[in-house]
Amino acid sequence: MSDSTFWNEDWMKTQQKYWENWSEMSRKAMGLEKPAKSPLESAMEHWWQGVAPGTTDFNQDFMNKMMAQSKSFFRMAESYYQNAGESQSWLDAANRTINDLQQMFSGSLENLFSGAENAGDDALHKMMAFWEMPFDNWQRMVSSLSLVPGDLLRNMPHNDGMERFLSAPGLGYMREEEGQYKQLMQRAVTYQRALTEYMRFFSNLGMLSANRLREKVQQLVDDGKQIDSARGLYDLWVSSSEEVYGEQVMTPEYAQIHGKLVNALMAMKQKLSHLVDESLGGLNMPTRRELRTLQDRLQESRREYKALKAEMALLKEQMLELRKPVPEKSKSSQASTAAKKPAKKKVSKKKVATKGGKS
């Protein structure tokens, strides 16, 4: 691997390109023209596309996550760099950078909710990977739970007209089936609405985080401290976001939004499973419902079987205990005790007899 031309040449070329980009940016920041949009990000993407096919799935997933973060990091550094070049004071540069961060987030969401063509996925994917995390994690999870990719449900129309159409009663011979499909669509619309509400919640969070970052920067000034690396700025940004996020998601409002989202997804999936079962039943195939009934019955039988097995083992042990020959010493001591204390033996027998009678 280490001898490949990629590592010896391609990587160095990328590095060279990288330096060129920085030089170009410096020139433009000092001068007049606006620098190109995210040249570092493009260089990195280009490089990663070349490398990715040679990696294992696990490493690729891991590297994808790292690349996404690296891109956010670079974009942020570039944003600051441009603003510093164009601004007269640090305050102006800092404010511009924070505004950029905020716009990159809320601007994308505005596009997403405006219903513009190619909104949704495109907007979100172009949005900073950093802010995409909560949705991205959700989409991955949804994809793992359903037949369709999580993204597919993101852009479903969910206006009033659609709902009115879906609530209209079915007619004719197929009315029942039509009703079932309409219910599925209604649940999909409810899910879409819950997802929108969930994303709006995060849009608000982006603005709050930007304000928190501003406060933290001011705190640095008050404390006479400085950030001397892009990484330091990034970490401050992360801690601002995490703080605000932590406060907001502990509110009853979020608990409701979160609950609605999960419940809406489950309701939709439940209806879908029901319809799949109906179709399978129509084809005379085993259904999920039947399988679950069998699983429940089987588990109940296994429970009983295991309990009986344990009982048998216990009885077996007790029997073996009873069958054990009484040691000679103990026999003789019992005999001598009996000989010495005949009166007590009688009492004991009575007790045993009484106990036996009760049981």
Place this chain on the structure above:
Amino acid sequence: MQPFNLRPDQLAEEMLDYSRKLGKGCQNLMNAEKIDTGVTPKVEVYAEDKLRLYRYEAPADVVQNSVPTLIVYALVNRPYMTDLQENRSTVANLLAAGQDVYLIDWGYPDEADRSLTMDDYINGYMDRCVDVIRKRHKLKKINILGICQGGSFSLCYTSLHPDKVENLITMVTPVDFKTPDNMLSAWAQDIDIDMMIDTIGNVPGELLNWTFLSLKPFSLTGQKYLSMVDVLEDEDKLKNFLRMEKWIFDSPDQAGETFRQFIKDFYQNNGFLNGDVQIGGRTIDLKNITCPVLNIYAEQDHLVPPDASRALRDLTGTKDYTELSFPGGHIGIYVSGKAQKQVPPAIGKWLDERT
């Protein structure tokens, strides 16, 4: 003073340095061999369905406590977290502290295990493992060390079978599920858990991963990967990171019926405090726990806040209750260097004083 001291040349240098590390790191990443976990030698002593009971091999030169300790891990994630690597192994350090260690590996439940209930896990699997160990050692009672959800299971078990438990240790165990700082609990309140389980059967590991990552999304799914660039160059550190990464995403599905009961009875109804949890037709009363109890919690635990664990203090019937706090997080308590030096030796000492 300006808050930013970021000169263009300095920024460029930082970015270049980052790229350099990334390039070298990718090379290491692609050369990285298979990630090994669970390093201490062990033997399987009992198997039932997907469950495996292991006994760890103790160092020859250490005198062992005559009462063995059974580690009961959570159903969430895999138990090799307790034995992640040679220098980060709670198990190895318990062995070094003279304890005879057993561990339950619950396995990966599939759809056929959907109907397993908490009764099946606690009065079934767990009880049979305890019996196997008691029989092997000819003892009436053994020690139990429950971790996280496994700690909650151990509390239920000890309440139901007090005659089989000599000493109980709970680690990062939720007891009061409704402390104000419990984010997981806040989120669970509005979930229609019946509809969820009726719909999906088992709860997929992905759903749990999403939930846990959502607790701190920016640090756990973002910042972490940026910080990784600093350790990518070091093969050993990279392997350590990958081991942890593997563990985080190695999430077994959860048997649906058990998940249903656990969320409803504990997260939604705070069952230990309300005292109304029924398992196998019997009520869980923590006052039945009269054996010595050692309750260990992590001070910066974002999954099980300290107050959620500390609530145990007033709930059991024991006269011998000890608390041990650790200055770290939920995971750090098993794997950090500091934890390795502090926690297992403290457990060993506490057990030795009582057996």
